[in-house]
Amino acid sequence: FNVAVQSTASHAMPDTLYGLMYERKPYSPFQTVRYLKRTYRSLQHSGDGGLYGELLRNRAFQIKTPGTTDALEAWAALNSASRISVVKSSTPVSSGLPNSLSLSIPSGTTGTVGFSNAGYWGINVQSSWKYPGMLYYRFPSPPSSTISGTFTIALQSSSGAVLGSTTGAFSSSGGWKQIFFTLAPGTTASNDNNLFVVSTNGATIAGQTIEFSMFSLFPPTFNSRANGFRMDLSQALLDLKPSFFRFPGGNNLEGQTAASRWNWKNTILDRLERPGRMGDWSYVNTDGMGLYDYLQWIEDMGMQSIMGVWAGYSLDGTSLPSSALGPYIQDAIDQINFAIGDPATNQWAAKRSAMGHPAAFKLKYVEIGNEDNFAGSSYNSYRWHDFATALSAAFPQITFIATSATSGNVPSISPAPKAWDLHIYNNPAWFRGGSYNFDILARNGLQFFQGEYAATNSDSGARLTYPTIDGAVAEAAYMTGFDRNSDIVFAASYAPLLNNVNSTQWTPNLVSFTASKVIKSTSYYIQQMFSLYKGNQYLPSTTNQASTPVQWSVTRDSTNNNVINTATSSNTVVFTLPFGTINSAGTGTVLSGNSGASNTPTNPNAVVPRSITFTAGKTITYNAPALSASVLIVNAH
Numbered sequence: 360f361n362v363a364v365q366s367t368a369s370h371a372m373p374d375t376l377y378g379l380m381y382e383r384k385p386y387s388p389f390q391t392v393r394y395l396k397r398t399y400r401s402l403q404h405s406g407d408g409g410l411y412g413e414l415l416r417n418r419a420f421q422i423k424t425p426g427t428t429d430a431l432e433a434w435a436a437l438n439s440a441s442r443i444s445v446v447k448s449s450t451p452v453s454s455g456l457p458n459s460l461s462l463s464i465p466s467g468t469t470g471t472v473g474f475s476n477a478g479y480w481g482i483n484v485q486s487s488w489k490y491p492g493m494l495y496y497r498f499p500s501p502p503s504s505t506i507s508g509t510f511t512i513a514l515q516s517s518s519g520a521v522l523g524s525t526t527g528a529f530s531s532s533g534g535w536k537q538i539f540f541t542l543a544p545g546t547t548a549s550n551d552n553n554l555f556v557v558s559t560n561g562a563t564i565a566g567q568t569i570e571f572s573m574f575s576l577f578p579p580t581f582n583s584r585a586n587g588f589r590m591d592l593s594q595a596l597l598d599l600k601p602s603f604f605r606f607p608g609g610n611n612l613e614g615q616t617a618a619s620r621w622n623w624k625n626t627i628l629d630r631l632e633r634p635g636r637m638g639d640w641s642y643v644n645t646d647g648m649g650l651y652d653y654l655q656w657i658e659d660m661g662m663q664s665i666m667g668v669w670a671g672y673s674l675d676g677t678s679l680p681s682s683a684l685g686p687y688i689q690d691a692i693d694q695i696n697f698a699i700g701d702p703a704t705n706q707w708a709a710k711r712s713a714m715g716h717p718a719a720f721k722l723k724y725v726e727i728g729n730e731d732n733f734a735g736s737s738y739n740s741y742r743w744h745d746f747a748t749a750l751s752a753a754f755p756q757i758t759f760i761a762t763s764a765t766s767g768n769v770p771s772i773s774p775a776p777k778a779w780d781l782h783i784y785n786n787p788a789w790f791r792g793g794s795y796n797f798d799i800l801a802r803n804g805l806q807f808f809q810g811e812y813a814a815t816n817s818d819s820g821a822r823l824t825y826p827t828i829d830g831a832v833a834e835a836a837y838m839t840g841f842d843r844n845s846d847i848v849f850a851a852s853y854a855p856l857l858n859n860v861n862s863t864q865w866t867p868n869l870v871s872f873t874a875s876k877v878i879k880s881t882s883y884y885i886q887q888m889f890s891l892y893k894g895n896q897y898l899p900s901t902t903n904q905a906s907t908p909v910q911w912s913v914t915r916d917s918t919n920n921n922v923i924n925t926a927t928s929s930n931t932v933v934f935t936l937p938f939g940t941i942n943s944a945g946t947g948t949v950l951s952g953n954s955g956a957s958n959t960p961t962n963p964n965a966v967v968p969r970s971i972t973f974t975a976g977k978t979i980t981y982n983a984p985a986l987s988a989s990v991l992i993v994n995a996h
């Protein structure tokens with residue numbers, strides 16, 4: 360069939376169109392469209408054990424119950440003479456970290472004693488990397504004669520081969536002391552099954568107890584930031600050329616209770632003081648990635664923030680009454696001031712400045728809550744009103760986004776939002792059919808943010824573990840609707856973003872990873888194709904066929920044609936272009952695969968994009984392969 364492209368653009372493509380939705384994540388095998396808010400516990404170690412560079416799991420025993428096996432998560436004694444447990448310290452290392460690891464050595468012990476940490480399901484040990492680290496220790500009942508010795512601090516393979524080690528001197532006198540160290544492995548490990556090990560001579564400390572707290576070990580980080588983010592994951596995301604980062608969730612913003620919400624003020628404390636919290640996806644969040652760390656990384660990545668503020672709803676189903684919202688509205692005002700306020704006049708902005716960033720971060724969009732509109736009537740009746748009214752008065756330059764609806768037919772709430780966040784999880788058939796949803800919406804000034812979407816099930820209903828080519832191509836079909844309607848859709852982000860395959864609470868995800876590997880899904884490549892070739896103007900087109908399995912969008916930059924084919928068989932499309940001179944050599948990218956194909960840890964490159972060339976001219980005859988998405992680029996003058 361034929362597609363005639365028009366020469367006059369209908370609208371500019373927004374700079375913000377393609378970005379990232381991030382949070383730390385539940386597994387719900389039966390989930391399709393989510394229109395009811397559920398109670399979740401925390402997201403697949405996308406932050407701790409993911410984007411956050413920290414290598415040691417359960418580094419400070421945060422939110423753990425002393426004496427339990429769970430409190431020792433990731434830690435193990437080296438041998439029976441090394442008795443370890445998590446205790447509530449009588450004199451904690453800080454007010455934020457009440458627990459410590461107690462190592463007790465029976466009298467008469469000889470030989471090596473100590474303990475290990477297994478990292479986030481392994482540790483990536485590279486001989487070209489240096490690993491800065493630290494730990495705190497104290498002797499809670501120091502002997503009358505001071506004992507001195509050295510800890511050996513090492514990275515070891517699971518079979519005990521030392522990959523790199525150093526020492527740190529200790530003494531039993533005084534209270535908590537900090538040891539800084541750097542590990543420089545001489546050997547690259549053959550796999551991720553490596554341990555961080557702290558040991559010493561048992562004879563030196565026989566009969567003694569030592570407490571430890573706040574361990575840390577970092578690999579090199581993105582942009583070499585202290586307390587920074589993992590390089591390979593950052594690079595994979597950077598390769599999407601994302602324009603924005605929506606954070607910190609998602610459900611993880613909300614907390615199971617108001618008290619366990621993402622409390623941003625706790626996340627900007629010194630790392631030693633951050634208490635952490637029980638996240639909403641069943642694991643502890645260290646809050647090592649604090650608000651400042653997020654904002655700095657977002658800036659380093661060349662993105663802008665779509666930042667969430669807590670809006671009085673927690674996942675236990677509690678909505679605070681209007682009369683109780685005041686302190687939380689002030690908290691949100693403080694949070695925005697932390698990001699953009701003037702250090703000369705605002706204490707939170709002054710705090711940001713003292714942390715190293717006097718200039719305001721870029722922040723134009725703030726979302727009030729997450730999916731709160733799904734949670735009953737309180738958002739629509741007073742919470743949006745109370746937050747939006749106060750925040751808009753304090754920050755008239757910011758667009759506040761209402762959250763969330765499943766479609767553009769949004770409820771009427773007051774004050775009228777300038778933007779709504781829409782979330783949809785469904786099967787490929789829904790996405791193939793959904794690409795025209797935005798075409799029929801009123802152009803009345805209301806803007807849309809498709810803040811979460813993904814093909815989560817096959818058309819037959821089975822939950823996907825990893826994105827498939829079928830789902831990815833259907834998402835691509837839906838995304839042609841974003842391009843075509845980007846006069847009212849200003850931003851869109853697939854969700855969720857990241858999944859540590861050793862601790863999955865929700866599937867599928869855009870990028871999966873292990874301690875050392877990154878697996879880019881079929882959906883990842885679709886996001887990349889749309890983002891890299893977004894163009895800056897949308898060119899409308901018409902077709903001679905009312906209904907077709909092929910969907911497309913045409914944008915101009917130096918002239919990009921994005922052709923999306925959702926057919927299960929090949930289809931030939933003839934594009935007619937309205938330009939004077941067209942280079943005869945067209946280039947492009949195609950992603951296609953057999954139905955059901957996925958990129959997985961064992962087969963990460965099952966479906967990858969390939970480059971193509973084709974003959975261009977005033978007409979282009981393109982045979983779109985079955986189950987494919989194609990970007991066709993022609994240069995016209």
Ligand code: AHR
Nearest residue numbers: 393609610611730854855
């Ligand atoms: O993206 C996974 C979850 O889906 C998000 O936390 C939540 O906003 C949505 O329900």
